[in-house]
Amino acid sequence: MNMDTIIQPIYLVSAVLFILSLMWMSHPSTARRGIVSGVVAMLAAIGGTLLLPEIHSYNWIIIALVVGTVLGVPLAMVPLTAVPQRTALSHAFGGLAAGLVGASEYYLSATERRITLSGFETGALVAEVILGFLTFTGSLMAAGKLMEIIPTRPITYKGQNAINLSLFGVAILAGVVLMFYPGCWPLFPVIILLALAFGVLLIIPIGGADMPTVIALLNAYAGLSAVAMGFVLNNKLLIAAGALDGSSGLILSIIMCKAMNRSFANVLFGAFGQVQAASGAIEQRTAKSATAEDAAQIMDAARTVVIVPGYGMAVAQAQHRVRELYDALTKRGVTVKFAVHPVAGRMPGHMNVLLAEAEIPYDRLIEMEEINPEMPEADVTLVVGANDVVNPAARHDKSSPIYGMPIIDADKAKTVFVIKRSMNPGFAGIENELFFADNTLMLFGDAKVVLTNLVQALKE
Amino acid sequence: MSIDSLLLLAAAASTAGAEIAKPDYMTLLFVFTLATFTGLLVIRNVSRLLHTPLMSLTNAISAIAVVGSIALAGSQASSFTTVLGTIAVVASMTNIVSGFLLTDRMLKMFKKREPHKS
Numbered sequence: 001m002n003m004d005t006i007i008q009p010i011y012l013v014s015a016v017l018f019i020l021s022l023m024w025m026s027h028p029s030t031a032r033r034g035i036v037s038g039v040v041a042m043l044a045a046i047g048g049t050l051l052l053p054e055i056h057s058y059n060w061i062i063i064a065l066v067v068g069t070v071l072g073v074p075l076a077m078v079p080l081t082a083v084p085q086r087t088a089l090s091h092a093f094g095g096l097a098a099g100l101v102g103a104s105e106y107y108l109s110a111t112e113r114r115i116t117l118s119g120f121e122t123g124a125l126v127a128e129v130i131l132g133f134l135t136f137t138g139s140l141m142a143a144g145k146l147m148e149i150i151p152t153r154p155i156t157y158k159g160q161n162a163i164n165l166s167l168f169g170v171a172i173l174a175g176v177v178l179m180f181y182p183g184c185w186p187l188f189p190v191i192i193l194l195a196l197a198f199g200v201l202l203i204i205p206i207g208g209a210d211m212p213t214v215i216a217l218l219n220a221y222a223g224l225s226a227v228a229m230g231f232v233l234n235n236k237l238l239i240a241a242g243a244l245d246g247s248s249g250l251i252l253s254i255i256m257c258k259a260m261n262r263s264f265a266n267v268l269f270g271a272f273g274q275v276q277a278a279s280g281a282i283e284q285r286t287a288k289s290a291t292a293e294d295a296a297q298i299m300d301a302a303r304t305v306v307i308v309p310g311y312g313m314a315v316a317q318a319q320h321r322v323r324e325l326y327d328a329l330t331k332r333g334v335t336v337k338f339a340v341h342p343v344a345g346r347m348p349g350h351m352n353v354l355l356a357e358a359e360i361p362y363d364r365l366i367e368m369e370e371i372n373p374e375m376p377e378a379d380v381t382l383v384v385g386a387n388d389v390v391n392p393a394a395r396h397d398k399s400s401p402i403y404g405m406p407i408i409d410a411d412k413a414k415t416v417f418v419i420k421r422s423m424n425p426g427f428a429g430i431e432n433e434l435f436f437a438d439n440t441l442m443l444f445g446d447a448k449v450v451l452t453n454l455v456q457a458l459k460e
Numbered sequence: 461m462s463i464d465s466l467l468l469l470a471a472a473a474s475t476a477g478a479e480i481a482k483p484d485y486m487t488l489l490f491v492f493t494l495a496t497f498t499g500l501l502v503i504r505n506v507s508r509l510l511h512t513p514l515m516s517l518t519n520a521i522s523a524i525a526v527v528g529s530i531a532l533a534g535s536q537a538s539s540f541t542t543v544l545g546t547i548a549v550v551a552s553m554t555n556i557v558s559g560f561l562l563t564d565r566m567l568k569m570f571k572k573r574e575p576h577k578s
Binding site: 015018019021022023025026027028029031032034035038039041042045046048049050052054055056057058060061063064065067068069071072073075076077078080083086087090091093094096097098100101103104105107108111112113120215216219222223225226227229230231232233234235236237238239240241242243244245246247248249250251252255340342347348349350352353356357359361362363365367 | 499507513528536538545555561568572
């Protein structure tokens with residue numbers, strides 16, 4: 001009997017379950033059902049594949065599945081502040097798998113199987129290895145930057161974009177040549193090397209603040225490399241699941257780009273966040289500062305307090321202290337809301353997960369578009385480790401690098417408190433007007449310490 | 461809307477599944493296009509609250525590359541490709557396990573109401 005008559009229906013069920021899995025992610029109340037459906041889909045996919053007649057030995061497969069499980073469990077237990085780098089590492093694994101399978105398929109067709117690939121097959125293989133290997137090194141670089149093993153500031157040099165683009169162009173060109181002249185097989189390893197190098201060079205000039213977009217984009221690449229693998233292996237499940245992943249990455253990167261008012265090209269080639277040489281801190285302005293006790297008094301008298309979290313909250317691991325403040329204020333009848341900017345943090349949705357970890361109910365986490373109309377009515381905004389996403393310069397200062405970026409209107413509240421370590425400009429090296437506004441009071445210090453003092457003062 | 465697209469995809473995939481003799485690239489392209497549109501429609505509805513869990517879930521889903529990796533590692537075509545295939549299975553399986561577990565861990569944290577209201 002033809003095994004395919006069993007395997008294909010299993011694959012079909014798997015594809016449908018993957019779609020349902022993503023559909024149920026639309027709301028927190030159904031999301032966990034989505035995991036069950038995703039797990040069943042994956043088990044079906046693996047089970048179906050194990051039935052393939054061309055599998056001669058299961059030894060290595062079983063060993064690899066066990067090793068993968070052993071590696072996977074600790075990777076799932078990382079602290080939530082480290083989720084961005086784990087995600088980047090995971091993209092790297094995805095890219096690596098696709099690249100290795102693509103390289104092997106090419107090698108086999110040239111040596112063991114001695115078949116000449118059609119132009120289409122070659123094209124799909126080339127796409128698979130380029131996407132796979134550039135995702136591999138690119139994601140490793142992104143993970144390195146997120147772990148701060150590699151400097152997070154953009155590293156730029158003269159002619160960088162020209163070099164990167166020509167490298168990529170040469171890889172594509174080599175692929176096209178290979179499609180029409182299959183005999184030029186030595187070009188294949190060259191393509192792999194170019195893709196590996198391109199992945200590294202692509203991420204080097206990208207700064208930490210752009211990581212949410214880059215991670216989303218690498219997510220899309222990892223999906224597309226699975227799609228290319230599907231075309232190579234003539235496997236519809238690979239194509240369907242890879243396409244779902246690719247479209248997810250695409251949507252997330254579009255959301256991130258919109259939230260920064262920038263284009264893909266600008267994120268990838270703009271080297272955003274490099275310190276502008278010309279616009280140094282010439283103008284000396286002074287910001288007013290306050291003590292935790294002052295802040296506690298004002299917040300105690302407030303009706304609404306809006307907390308704006310940013311990457312600084314993640315760095316200081318201050319989400320649990322934020323929760324204590326939330327409790328203390330709520331107990332005193334103050335309405336507390338959280339204003340979450342789409343690009344706050346280092347990956348899409350980063351802040352929401354951290355606040356959820358601190359057991360803040362998710363109906364208190366408000367998106368930027370919804371909270372902004374309410375900002376003029378708020379008595380107090382408390383900025384915890386956010387910077388560029390609350391910089392009013394984005395609204396009116398045409399010379400500012402972040403001009404046009406949608407921001408949370410933190411400055412429109414009656415009083416603004418900003419918790420910050422020092423007056424050093426933020427990551428992007430852009431001076432923040434908000435710190436010098438008349439209604440702003442700075443709370444200097446480590447976020448954790450300041451929040452502890454605030455809660456203490458509120459209780460007294 | 462998403463149900464419609466789901467049915468479309470299912471229809472396309474099942475008719476495609478009927479003849480599998482030789483690679484039919486048009487069918488593959490069909491599946492790709494419909495799956496992409498389905499993905500776009502479905503993902504657009506994902507709550508922004510859940511973008512981080514969505515990413516770890518799609519990490520696990522993109523590890524569908526395990527299918528190709530298993531076929532490669534098990535076919536034993538040459539020892540070189542068996543090694544590469546085995547590494548690919550390890551990489552994919554790591555993503556599957558950590559992706560699903562981490563998503564589940566994060567989703568458990570999203571609670572609507574106060575767990576201990578005073």
